[in-house]
Structure formats: structure tokens, C-alpha cells
Amino acid sequence: xxxxxxxxxxxxxxxxxxxxxxxxxxxxxxxxxxxxxxxxxxxxxxxxxxxxxxxxxxxxxxxxxxxxxxxxxxxxxxxxxxxxxxxxxxxxxxxxxxxxxxxxxxxxxxxxxxxxxxxxxxxxxxxxxxxxxxxxxxxxxxxxxxxxxxxxxxxxxxxxxxxxxxxxxxxxxxxxxxxxxxxxxxxxxxxxxxxxxxxxxxxxxxxxxxxxxxxxxxxxxxxxxxxxxxxxxxxxxxxxxxxxxxxxxxxxxxxxxxxxxxxxxxxxxxxxxxxxxxxxxxxxxxxxxxxx
Amino acid sequence: xxxxxxxxxxxxxxxxxxxxxxxxxxxxxxxxxxxxxxxxxxxxxxxxxxxxxxxxxxxxxxxxxxxxxxxxxxxxxxxxxxxxxxxxxxxxxxxxxxxxxxxxxxxxxxxxxxxxxxxxxxxxxxxxxxxxxxxxxxxxxxxxxxxxxxxxxxxxxxxxxxxxxxxxxxxxxxxxxxxxxxxxxxxxxxxxxxxxxxxxxxxxxxxxxxxxxxxxxxxxxxxxxxxxxxxxxxxxxxxxxxxxxxxxxxxxxxx
Ligand SMILES: Cc1cc2nc3c(=O)[nH]c(=O)nc-3n(C[C@H](O)[C@H](O)[C@H](O)COP(=O)(O)OP(=O)(O)OC[C@H]3O[C@@H](n4cnc5c(N)ncnc54)[C@H](O)[C@@H]3O)c2cc1C
Ligand SMILES: Nc1ncnc2c1ncn2[C@@H]1O[C@H](COP(=O)(O)O)[C@@H](O)[C@H]1O
Numbered sequence: 213x214x215x216x217x218x219x220x221x222x223x224x225x226x227x228x229x230x231x232x233x234x235x236x237x238x239x240x241x242x243x244x245x246x247x248x249x250x251x252x253x254x255x256x257x258x259x260x261x262x263x264x265x266x267x268x269x270x271x272x273x274x275x276x277x278x279x280x281x282x283x284x285x286x287x288x289x290x291x292x293x294x295x296x297x298x299x300x301x302x303x304x305x306x307x308x309x310x311x312x313x314x315x316x317x318x319x320x321x322x323x324x325x326x327x328x329x330x331x332x333x334x335x336x337x338x339x340x341x342x343x344x345x346x347x348x349x350x351x352x353x354x355x356x357x358x359x360x361x362x363x364x365x366x367x368x369x370x371x372x373x374x375x376x377x378x379x380x381x382x383x384x385x386x387x388x389x390x391x392x393x394x395x396x397x398x399x400x401x402x403x404x405x406x407x408x409x410x411x412x413x414x415x416x417x418x419x420x421x422x423x424x425x426x427x428x429x430x431x432x433x434x435x436x437x438x439x440x441x442x443x444x445x446x447x448x449x450x451x452x453x454x455x456x457x458x459x460x461x462x463x464x465x466x467x468x469x470x471x472x473x474x475x476x477x478x479x480x481x482x483x484x485x486x487x488x489x490x491x492x493x494x495x496x497x498x499x500x501x502x503x504x
Numbered sequence: 505x506x507x508x509x510x511x512x513x514x515x516x517x518x519x520x521x522x523x524x525x526x527x528x529x530x531x532x533x534x535x536x537x538x539x540x541x542x543x544x545x546x547x548x549x550x551x552x553x554x555x556x557x558x559x560x561x562x563x564x565x566x567x568x569x570x571x572x573x574x575x576x577x578x579x580x581x582x583x584x585x586x587x588x589x590x591x592x593x594x595x596x597x598x599x600x601x602x603x604x605x606x607x608x609x610x611x612x613x614x615x616x617x618x619x620x621x622x623x624x625x626x627x628x629x630x631x632x633x634x635x636x637x638x639x640x641x642x643x644x645x646x647x648x649x650x651x652x653x654x655x656x657x658x659x660x661x662x663x664x665x666x667x668x669x670x671x672x673x674x675x676x677x678x679x680x681x682x683x684x685x686x687x688x689x690x691x692x693x694x695x696x697x698x699x700x701x702x703x704x705x706x707x708x709x710x711x712x713x714x715x716x717x718x719x720x721x722x723x724x725x726x727x728x729x730x731x732x733x734x735x736x737x738x739x740x741x742x743x744x745x746x747x748x749x750x751x752x753x754x755x756x757x758x759x
Contacts, residue, residue, distance in 0.1 A: 256641055283628050284644040291633035296717035299627045319623045321521040326719040363641035364669045371665035428681050435541045443758040454517050464756045481733035494741040498749035
């Protein structure tokens, strides 16, 4: 079994998901890592360079992280090569001449096991493969993106005001999300201070992103991000089925809501019936103490 | 400008999806179906273009079972101009993309907007695959399209902001969200939609083989049920906060 892992970097560091994929690939057999070097991701230059690599090395399996870019690149690569494709899987095993995959479907409402014939392209959800101990830094070969394939022109990057200093939501081990119960964007410092105390990322319900209180990229749920952190804290979120779809696989769920009948309590490991404005500052202090 | 939206009919987002007794499919009896949420955003995005420039023509197409006609009807009621149905009970994802490529060749849209992923298989394959078959560039997960001299600007949501890409026409993008919430069908819209013809063709009649690389579903199960856990309620906010922090550190071991 020969696997080619497509490496991704955030800043100068390999993304955690790349280390996860490398560990999985080593378990499956022969492993090589390739990173596509280009100023920024764009499908045609990246897929052209990667397809050439795949055609020359003929790996049985191409693994990518199910990140924003990894999912896009994987889909187009599979189409170009006519290979079988599965996106955002949470587990994989070899079964004879094929792969057996754990594939969440229906926005996480169903867990399927599927068989995918090799050769294949698969993207794997960040955090799905446990990393045991400190992962060794893998060898990564760099290939150049094929700029001659580009048909698009990059115009600009329009940054959102909130910036990017925190860990990315889909890879975070702790996520603190705020809902409409926070009443307005001016109160988000409560969510952020708790997230900082926990070393986590900030998320939101769709009610919040729709209202423009927070950017879309922070939305958790069926039409937002799916997160599987060790700890998910829902503040002032009612627990609509579409929100749950994005976070019920979290290891531990904490919910704070002033309505004792809120649906979120049905899935929370720890529920606190309280006013977020009173409870959250106290909790942030308690977390700082407990971690000190 | 002519905009084509390939859409997929999926179980409505409020449906509590249940695994069927065969263990490899879901119960479809009696459930309600809708346009996949991201496709709905794509429709809204296209209709916002049409609001700004009434010469815009918005067409929708789907490859699916006969019931998919309802999803097309809903799109017409929202304000789309044309709809067509390609019937196929099952088709491999690449076969769907081939059928859509044929529709694009025949109808020559300037812009194709797909959903970023369909909320049944959650794959996000058909959009990029369609662009690949057409030999077009594509931009994934956009939230805005702006017509400019010589093409369109496509705003792609990334960590920390938006990348703005300019694409020559024809172009394809997959949609993450529209600026406004998808509109509800208006009453006159519903009346008009009822009268519109939805031409139908079988996939095989297009000369397309429904096979292609795909997976076999071995089993399906619901995610493990999470029971409600503890409600912490003894004491004031400060005391409960301390109990919670201690429990997270010592019991759940996540701090
Ligand atoms: C197709 C589709 C896709 C969707 N996708 C998503 C998605 O991806 N993500 C998502 O989140 N939603 C999604 N939704 C929307 C979803 O149905 C809900 O409308 C949304 O999740 C509600 O957000 P909320 O919990 O913040 O707001 P609300 O439902 O209004 O809940 C606010 C909660 O805050 C509590 N509260 C109020 N004040 C306080 C206080 N002072 N202290 C403590 N608690 C307080 C209230 O008791 C209430 O439970 C989708 C809907 C559809 C139709
Ligand atoms: N059967 C289909 N008919 C028309 N469009 C489809 C179909 N399947 C997928 N699409 C389009 O491709 C997008 C991604 O779908 P998927 O690859 O199934 O996740 C959808 O949001 C639709 O825009």
C-alpha cells in the first residue's frame, strides 16, 4: 500500500492534520509527503502539479486534510484522475483491495461505513486520527504549483476585523461558541475571554452570523463548520438540530442557558441553567484558577 | 448574464434522519425534502444579481428521482426563470457531473453556481468535477459575486477574511453563503411556478452512462445518543463555576 499525503502549512508550521495523515499513512505502509508551493492556493495550478506527481508515483491512495483547500483540491484531483473519492472521512482501514471508511453523512446525522475501491483520493477530517505523543516531523517534498495552468487573477485579500490570532476553529481542541443569548456583538468579549482562558477557538450559532454579529467563518453547524473538539462550550445557544449537527461529536459538551428546557441540555455533559452575563465571567476566573 | 444552478434535493434540515431496517439506507417514507441548503444560497445569490439587473436569467437543473421536480418547482417559485429535470434513480457523482457538463454545453450559461456540498453525501465533489470536465477554472466556497469589466469577482471565504478572485466568463463557483438569507417563495411566484413547464429527460437519453467511480455503503448508524449529563445547580454563580472548572479538569480531563 502506497500513500501520498498532501501536506499543508499554516504559517511556517505543518498543520496538525498533516501530522495526523502522516501517522495514518505510515500505519498503512509506504508513505511520502508532498507540499505544493505557491503563493496561495488556487485549484488549477495546484491540481495540475499534484496530478503530475500522482501520475508519476502512482500511489494507491492520496490523502488530504479535509480543510478548506484540501477538500477543494481533493475533489478536483479525483475528477481529473477519474479516481474514487470520499470527503471528510473520520476513519480509514484497508480491506483487501479497497478501503473501508467511516463517512459522516446527512450533516453528521448518520455515520456510514463505505467501501471505496483503490486507487482513491480521500480527505480526512482534522482531529479524527488520534496523534500518539509528539509526532516526529515528517520529511516533506516540495513541488511547485503550475502557474501556467492559472486562469484566475488574484485581486486582494479583504481581511475581517476579528483577525486570525486564535487557533482555527476546525482544528481547535476547545471551542467556545456564543448564540443569540449573548444579545449583541458588543458582548463577545465574554466569549473571547473564556476562549482565551481555555486556549480555544471562538464559534457562533447561525442566528449570530446571520445577524452579522460575527463573521460566517465562525459558524458551527449544518451550514457551518463541523467541530469535534475535546471540549465544546455553548453559551446562550438553544440547541437547534442544525447547530447540533456541527458539534455533537465533541468529547465533552458544556451548555450555559437560562432556559432549563433548552434542547442543548439534552446533549450536554454539564449543564448550567444561568444567565451568561452572570455566569461566564465567574467561569472564566474559575478556569484560570483551575489551570494555574 | 445567464446563471445556471445545479441543485440537489435532499431531506429537509429539520428531518431527524433514521436508518432504514436494511441498515444501508435511510428512511425516506414520509419525510420532507428540500433544496440542499448551499444550493438555496446559490439561488439567492443569483436572484440578487437578477434583482440588480433584470436581464439576468436564472436557470436551475437537477439530476435525480422524479420527486426532485418539487425542488425545481420551489426554485421557480423563489423567482428562477427556467428549470429542467434529468431523471436518474441512481448515478455516480462523476456521471452527474457529465450530465451537467452536457447541460452547460447546450445552454451556455455565463456563470455556474453549485452548492459547496450537498447535505446528504456531504462530498463537495460535483462542483469542482463539473469545472474539471468543462476545462474551466473554479473558485470554491464563495459568499459574493460581483460583475466587473471582463468577468466576475468572486469572494472566497478563507480563515481571517475573503480572497477576491477575478474570473473570466464563463466561470464556475461553489457557494458557501449568500449576502441575504434565501428568500421565501412569494404567492405570485408560486402561482407563476405552477404554470411553468419543467422539461424532463432521462440520463440515458443524454447518452450518459450512470456508472463511475463510487462507493458502496456497507452500513449506516445514527451517531451515539448523548444522554443529558449533569445539571450543576448548587450554589451561586461563583461556586458553580468553580465546581464546573474542577469537574472539567479532574473528571472529564479536558482542561
Ligand atoms: C437549512 C438550515 C441550516 C441551518 N444551519 C445552521 C448552522 O449551521 N448552525 C446553527 O447554529 N444554526 C443553523 N440553522 C439555524 C437553527 O435552526 C437555529 O435557528 C439557530 O441555531 C439558533 O441560534 P441560537 O441558538 O443562537 O438562537 P436562539 O434559538 O434564539 O437561542 C438563544 C438561546 O439563548 C438563551 N438565552 C437568552 N438570553 C440568555 C442569557 N442572558 N443567558 C443565557 N441564555 C440565554 C435562550 O434561552 C435560547 O435558548 C439552520 C437553519 C436552517 C433552516
Ligand atoms: N444530482 C445532482 N443534480 C444537480 N446538481 C447536483 C447534483 N448533485 C450535486 N449537485 C451539485 O453539486 C453540489 C455538490 O454536491 P456533492 O458533490 O454531492 O456534495 C451541490 O450543492 C449541487 O450544486
